[in-house]
Amino acid sequence: MARSSFLFTSESVSEGHPDKVADQISDAVVDLFLSKDPEARVACETLTTTNRVVLAGEVRGLGMIDTDGNWAPGAQEEIQTVVRETVKRIGYEQDGFHWQNLHFENHLHPQSAHIAQGVDASGNKDEGAGDQxxxxxxxxDETPDLMPATLYYSHKILERMAADRHSGKAPFLEPDAKSQVTLAYENEIPVRATALVVSTQHAVDYCTPWESDGEKGGDAAKYAVLRGYVVGVFNEILPQGFITNETVIHVNPTGRFEIGGPDGDAGVTGRKIIVDTYGGASPHGGGAFSGKDxxxxxxxxxxxxxxxxxxxxxxxxxxxxxxxxxxxxxxxxxxxxxxxxxxxxxxxxxxxxxxxxxxxxxxxxxxxxxxxxxxxxxxxxxxxxxxxxxxxxxxxxxxxxxxxxxxxxxxxxxxx
Structure with missing residues (x-):
């Protein structure tokens, strides 16, 4: 028998999370190929790390690369441009990861002929699935967009923070961030938040004030600004009455988050499939989306x-x-x-x-x-x-x- 009252949690990650940087780069490559050839075939994997972006995978598409493996004039330069533009749009201009200074490697190559023969339509054969x-x-019906509420609010929190970062309203924020929302359900309906978490990369000195082994923590007033801002976002995004005096709130519980993005942790395409879909509220087949035509x-x-x-x-x-x-x-x-x-x-x-x-x-x-x-x-x-x-x-x-x-x-x- 299904439970009607329970706690459930979902998380989201921002556009500046290293895995999401990789996803966005991979899909920028997909878009580039499809803009040249609607029947293009793309399977593009991206690795991001300290000042480095590496592409690998199989591709095919008129105007970009032919079946003999020859790149069209300027095609590789176009790929590099969309990679750097993606990183720039996200907002990375840091010493450890900068859109202009990062080292770029392109290891994309022509699609396997054995895959192509199974997938392409020919004669009386219809186009087949690209994989099993x-x-x-x-x-x-938990939300207006017909999504699980825990994931819906996790996304909305980070979307608001990113918009405020880009607009300059929250200049102390940096691109990398994660959110997590735990809701109490009664009769299968979400009624209140029991725990809210945001860990966000931030400007220097906006970490929690502490002293440990002689190492100085952040500025108390600056951290209060950061925490107050995040709590304000919580109150704006969640429905009225969801946040109570009993809601547990964590803002940067590790204390300091100045080194982030691909400089803080390597990113790979396809590692955030639960964030991409339903936040754990539904089964997942295991296949990632980004980088695939x-x-x-x-x-x-x-x-x-x-x-x-x-x-x-x-x-x-x-x-x-x-x-x-x-x-x-x-x-x-x-x-x-x-x-x-x-x-x-x-x-x-x-x-x-x-x-x-x-x-x-x-x-x-x-x-x-x-x-x-x-x-x-x-x-x-x-x-x-x-x-x-x-x-x-x-x-x-x-x-x-x-x-x-x-x-x-x-x-x-x-x-x-």
Whole structure:
């Protein structure tokens, strides 16, 4: 029997976290390739560390690199430019990590012919999945964006802090930060915050005041400004009444966080998959999103399952919904469709499973090309998704976050 009263926690990381820097660089490369060739193939991994960015992976795309492995004139320079521009936009101009001074290495190479032959359409063969795997989508009515509340507020806290850093409102903040939100649920509804945590990179002397082994801590007045600012963000982001006298609040509990970002810890693409999705409130198939073009079902099928789950909840067919799809590399149709409404459904799961298994009745197929066509994924729309979550965002006019639309509500209601 499902529990109705409990504590649950999710975390988020800022755009300046080393892993998120890597994700944003990888997706900047994806966007560059797709801007030249909507059918480009990209699998780009990024490593960030002290004043160094390294790219590796497999690529293919007109205007960038051909199947013989020859780079187009100026293509490698374009890649380096988008890498440095990404780091600059995030705000890294530090001695240990600077957009202008970092050492850059590009080890991207042509896509494997053996992968291409399984994925590409040819003759009577439809385009196959770019890899095997399982993908999950989730939605819940806890927030207006149909996301788990703990993750929703964790993201919003860091988004606000980043906006204030960029605008100059909070000049003592540096790019690297993490947040964590613990909420108490009663009757499956979030009602109050029991613990809130932010660890943020900061300017010199904004650490906690302390004395240890002769080492001087920070300035008490400056730390009070930092803590007061973060607590103010908590109060602005969380619903009124969620923060009480019993809420435990930690702001930079280690005391000092001046060295951060890739200088403080190496970053790698794809290490924040729970932050990217549902904060632990839903299962995860294990595949990362960033650095992959949309033929990779790790990305596109995760987007379509979120789209379906969100529309099911928006249609009032359930208050919570989890959907799983599975694929085999080179095979177009999914191998399985699974739906769990967590006891909140107004119809049986098997009814929805039957509808999704015959998704052509909804206007599209759950094949890689069917997903990409329905959601319009062959566009340079991915770098914006690589920080503060791929889900729970507002659809953009240019097609970004198309998987967040609720335009399937009417068709689902009619189908069930």
């Amino acid at each position: 795997g399982i993908m999950f989508g989730y939605a819940t 949309p033929t990779k079902v790790d990305r596109s099928a995760a987007y379509i399952t979120r789209y379906l789950a969100k529309n099911i909840v928006a249609a009032g067919l359930a208050r919570r919904c989890t959907i799983q799809l599975s694929y085999a590399i080179g095979v177009a149709e999914p191998l399985s469709v699974y739906v769990d409404l967590h006891g909140t459904g107004t119809v049986d799961e098997s009814v929805i499973e039957a509808v999704l298994a015959d998704s052509a009745k909804l206007g599209f197929r759950l094949t890689p090309r069917g997903i990409r066509t329905h959601l319009g994924l062959n566009k340079p729309i991915y770098q914006r998704s690589a920080a503060y979550g791929h889900f729970g965002r507002q659809p953009d006019a240019d097609g970004g976050f198309s998987w967040e639309k609720t335009d399937l509500v009417g068709a689902l209601k009619a189908a069930v």
